[in-house]
Amino acid sequence: EEIKASHILVDSEATAQEILNKLKAGGIFEELATQYSTDPSAKRNQGDLGWFTWGSMVDNFQEAAFRMKPGEISAPVKTDFGYHIIKVIDRRQVEHQPGYAESKDQIRKLIIERRKRTLLQDYAKELRQKYPITVETPTCDFVLKKLEFLYPDTVAGRPRWRNNIDLNQLDKEERELVLGRFSGGQLTLGEYLTNLRRVPPDRQPDFDKQDSLREMIFQMSFMNILTVEAKAEGLEGSPEYKTKLSQFKELAMADVMRNDSIPYAAELNEGELQEYYDTHQTDFTAPLRFHLIEIQVADSGMALKYRSTLRTEEQFRGIAARETLRPGKRQLSGDLGVIDRNQFPELFDAVANLKPGGVAGPIKTLGRFSVVFVKERLEPEVQPFNLVKGRIVEVLTKTKGDSLYNGWIKDMRNRVAIEVYEDALAASVDKDKYASRDTTQTR
Numbered sequence: 001e002e003i004k005a006s007h008i009l010v011d012s013e014a015t016a017q018e019i020l021n022k023l024k025a026g027g028i029f030e031e032l033a034t035q036y037s038t039d040p041s042a043k044r045n046q047g048d049l050g051w052f053t054w055g056s057m058v059d060n061f062q063e064a065a066f067r068m069k070p071g072e073i074s075a076p077v078k079t080d081f082g083y084h085i086i087k088v089i090d091r092r093q094v095e096h097q098p099g100y101a102e103s104k105d106q107i108r109k110l111i112i113e114r115r116k117r118t119l120l121q122d123y124a125k126e127l128r129q130k131y132p133i134t135v136e137t138p139t140c141d142f143v144l145k146k147l148e149f150l151y152p153d154t155v156a157g158r159p160r161w162r163n164n165i166d167l168n169q170l171d172k173e174e175r176e177l178v179l180g181r182f183s184g185g186q187l188t189l190g191e192y193l194t195n196l197r198r199v200p201p202d203r204q205p206d207f208d209k210q211d212s213l214r215e216m217i218f219q220m221s222f223m224n225i226l227t228v229e230a231k232a233e234g235l236e237g238s239p240e241y242k243t244k245l246s247q248f249k250e251l252a253m254a255d256v257m258r259n260d261s262i263p264y265a266a267e268l269n270e271g272e273l274q275e276y277y278d279t280h281q282t283d284f285t286a287p288l289r290f291h292l293i294e295i296q297v298a299d300s301g302m303a304l305k306y307r308s309t310l311r312t313e314e315q316f317r318g319i320a321a322r323e324t325l326r327p328g329k330r331q332l333s334g335d336l337g338v339i340d341r342n343q344f345p346e347l348f349d350a351v352a353n354l355k356p357g358g359v360a361g362p363i364k365t366l367g368r369f370s371v372v373f374v375k376e377r378l379e380p381e382v383q384p385f386n387l388v389k390g391r392i393v394e395v396l397t398k399t400k401g402d403s404l405y406n407g408w409i410k411d412m413r414n415r416v417a418i419e420v421y422e423d424a425l426a427a428s429v430d431k432d433k434y435a436s437r438d439t440t441q442t443r
Contacts, residue, residue, distance in 0.1 A: 016076035291376035303362035
């Protein structure tokens, strides 16, 4: 069985209870998720977790969620991440679910993985207590002031971000500012921003969200904390450590061989890059996009009235500034900025055939009703060569490198003899496992 649910994540039980009281008084779950949730993705998805099966979430969370019926909202549920308020939206049976016999091996793997995850979470919890992270507030304040200096309050119709800054905007001394400390180590601002490149934007904590930032720094510093703990436990002299060190050296030598010793193609010339660009135009075409002004209301009749009576951008903006329900959009007079289908699929589909000045609605989204005005229609267009040149270099460099590497592997296969020890291979097979299978089935 799968369930579809949303959640609001906060740091304290008191805050969770306060939000629960607001919900009982008629508060809208999605609005409160956007306003209060410390889950970085909540600003984008209003707390929506989508569909998930048993085993996809941490134990306390899933045990509470799978006991609930569609439409129910939970009391605060505590996990290692904080306190959750869960709203179950729907449940459904998974089609073509295999029987126990077919699933046994997979179930065993899932149970082992869950136990490993639980042990790792418990150990990480111990390390959090033993090596608490101290966030350097002056560094956070510096970043926020730097962002304020570099960028306007709104960028492309959206509020200025508070969770990242371009490394190129910082000098050497600024990059070396300490952002977080723990017993035995620290993380500089430059190191943090470099690691942050691997984190999706909607999961990057704002620099004024101390608890979320502390957790992100802990995750980034986890291996360094493990190293400090391992040294404290004297693991450097253990046989396991020496074996792992030997394996690491072998892998490092293989990596040097793979990336440094095998010859690569000569530098790409401009003609090759241009030819790839000319023959792969679809890869560099920006999709159809719209600049929309939206009024979102709770009543379909009111939305229909606005759809029938409003005609100009000024009219839409005036009503949106007073009445629109989409979080954070009243101060922007309903301006959604330029959107594509990935951002607002229902709105996009409703205006797909409209020209600038067109009006669409009512459009049902998350239990509310939207009416939109098309300010601009941006047709699909091929991005300029100079803008995508770097991407082309990456693609062609990898393609040529892989071709040379595969050729080297083929040559090695011809030059190096590999002998398989059949007796040792046969001895490694669990004969009982395969003997128990039904051999009457045909393939």
